[in-house]
Amino acid sequence: MNEKAPWWVGILGWGTAFVIFLPILIIAITAFKTEQDAYSLSLLFKPTLQSFNEVFERSHYLGFVSNSVYVSLGSTIASLALAVPAAYSLAFFPGKRAQKILLWMLSTKMMPAVGVLIPIYLLAKTTLLLDSITGLIIIYTLINLPIAVWMAFTYFNEVPKEILEAARIDGANAWQEMLHLLLPTALPGLASTALLLVIFSWNEAFWSLNLSSVNAAPLTVFIASYSNPEGLFWAKLSAASLLAIAPILVLGWLAQKQLVRGMTFGAVK
């Protein structure tokens, strides 16, 4: 497999990639058109920043972005802080219930959010967590926790057991074991877990739309004010969409190697 693939494989690969990427390409182009030009697919147009200016004038974009960043990072850190010890415990002290516990954790993700919105809304209201970043962080942490535990569990499982046995004979305790042996070995995997959690939190649109209004509103709320307005709107919509997905897209691309390595949930052996 070291030789180059035949030319048509390259064409096929690039062709498929282009088709899959096309929708994103279209908004990336439309964002720089005027509203009048936006409705034709022509590539002959004078690029303009008009739509971006309008979007910036209308919405406090940086406010939405920073909320998105706080919420994604906050919930990712919290998820990992809870998940790593749990995964450690499940991986190295499996017991009879380990599998059942993992299964059960995943099953909590199957609860449809729409069915429990009102209970959660009322709880958030009572605890004064409506429209607060803390509130969203708590929700996202809970949503992502099962995935985090499972992924971390997978990485810990890949750590050669002999090393741990040796360390234990040397009298290392569990904390030392985790800090000095496990974390370094599993770190790349945990980094990719973190990335995946950031992506999921960034793109979550149901809870953010319902539990935040001003103080905690992330980019999903920002987008909701550009969908379906009156009149010509494709260019503005494209500009806003591009602004909403660009940060996470760039992050995803930069970190894709990492992501590819880690996002296998123990599937690749």
Place this chain on the structure above:
Amino acid sequence: MNKTLTTAIAAAFVGLAGVASAATVTIATINNPDMIELQKLSKTFEQANPDIQLRWVTLEENVLRQRVTTDIATGSGQFDLMTIGAYEAPIWAAKNWLTPLDMPANYDVNDVIKTVRDGLSLKGKLYAVPFYAESSMTYYRKDLFDAKGLKMPEQPTWTDIQGFAEKLTDKAAGVYGICLRGQAGWGENMALVGTMVNTYGGRWFDQSWKPTIDTPEWKKAVTTYVDILGKYGPPGASANGFNENLVLFGSGKCAMWVDATVAAGMLYNGKESKVADKVAFAAAPQGTSPKGAHWLWMWSLAVPKSSKNQAAAQKFAAWATSKEYIALVAKDKGWASVPSGTRESTYANPEYQKAAPFASFVLSAINTANPTDATVQKVPYIGVQFATIPEFQSIGTVVGQNVAGALTGKLTIDQALKNSQASTERAMKQAGYLK
């Protein structure tokens, strides 16, 4: 900005607010052009009232409705000012969720058009102030009509419309005979279908609250609607709401369009529409009766009881619906684009009349839309294109889905009406109207 005007407004409100203290007013509103204009011009208000800070939550209509309803029904108090419609205002007022509004003398409450004011009041108290109000009317393309030697009567019937639509459809040229709302929703397709049902002599409920969707009147109305829009409408009609149709008509794709009167301001504006010099208007079409043929709707601002900044919120609501604000928009965008349908004084203004040839027509449409007498047979509810009961939103949505299903041909008209009748009966039983 006119400085004396600012000062005047500021002075006018100082008395109302009493001792001013820094307050933040969170406003939930829709992302339509009038509201976005308000958001833009509200800087004037903030400059005049440094003690009040405005924060905007701008959402699309469906999300907005879901958010404000959840907020007010659970008493969460996240919003100090809410954009609500003609349907919510009386229901929420009756639930004691809204603060009755006391407008200052210079607000000139009596200048607000009476049908609009009545629609937002309960037992003589005003619970919301109108930002803009609308009825429905027929828009058509003079040039296309002339080219075919057709003449639109001042008061067309749906049969006329059907005939015109057939003659004017030219799919090869990308011109469709008619554009109508097709998107499912009690405020979308059912707003129009509701008026059609009225004018064909039908009603939502009989005097004992029994749904009457399986009656011949409904069948006639829905058949007409599906026939006209299905045969002569644009592709994708079942996804088209007001916004989509505005774009279609404005870009010259439709020969006729029956929809909200607010569209007139946008269609006659050469900057926003390609047909500004070709558009003409007539009354909303009638079926067998003139009753309830055109609807009444207003987007208005209301202060929920749960708001912690009542005074500041009221102050802004008053400003945003005042004569001064209308003058401010006129200065910024021209008279044709001012919020319409709310104040007699707007329509009495010669400048508005000059800029908006449709002005007197719209005024009379709004004046004659009577929510208390919109059906041929007697009904136990108030409302033209909706019934002012909390359950209607759910009923209208489900019936709207069925009608949209009939429009795309996924259901027959009979099936759609049968399903609608059954589900409405279920809902009314569940709500305790029917035993």
Place this chain on the structure above:
Amino acid sequence: MTQQVLNATVAPLPPGETLTPAAQPRSKLPLASLMLTPSVAVLFLWMLVPLLMTLYFSAIRYNLLNPDQTGFVGIDNYRYLLEDPAFWPAVGHTLTLIGSVLGISVVGGLLLGVLFDQPFAGRGIARLLVIAPFFVMPTVSALIWKNMILHPVYGLWANIFRAIGLQPIDWLAQYPMWSVIVIVSWQWLPFAFLILLTALQSLDQEQKEAAQLDGAGPIRIFVYITLPHLSRAIAVVVMIETIFLLSIFAEIFTSTAGGPGTETTTLTWLIYSIGLQQFDIGIASAGGVIAVVLANVVSFFLVRMLSKNLKGEYEK
């Protein structure tokens, strides 16, 4: 199915190598459970509190627009929901959606994986383009598809159809379910692709070469060597996607809103529509409870189905 996947993640340790509790000093066990407890506790609360509240709401009359009407109604909300003519079709739509998206993303992901396993020029950059949809917000992706790709007048497809002299198709009205499936698949295909590609790349080349020497053709190699190797990865894709697809919402909200009629009303959408468009929390809660039950039924059957197909792999 989840069971299988977990087996998969646990399986790599042959029995002898597993750290059995007996092999560890007993004194460490309390610490282990101490580490596990926080996660279990918060998830338990997260599951229990809303579930109990939902169960409670599902047994009372609770309409947000009409909060004055209250009272215990027993199983009325459940009966009302089950009698709704849209209910069973909604369950069917949910299964169609999940099944189709799984099928498309697994098969498509495999094909793409095989393609991108070939060393063609610029493969790294092409791969970036392929995985991009996975990073796009569901709301945004549905907006792009609805307005710019599938729009019957201005969309990309309409333009292509007109260019070759065909009448444009109104995708969202005529083929609403397929439109939603395509939109959702577009987002999840990259995910399947990533995992399957990684699995493909980890395939033991020597094994393949040995098979080639034995005279096996590429198809036989794929069926007898590659596919079994990938089965674990496929199981992971199926499971993760199923969890996310069960609660798919934003794509439907933005593209079809459950219509036309109830053509694209999934169970999640039905509950949303009842709870947050019609504001009947009682019935929506009953729907929530039923959805939890159904989700577990689905996963149970998937476990059965997959475990049969994957048995060889795990009976090491």
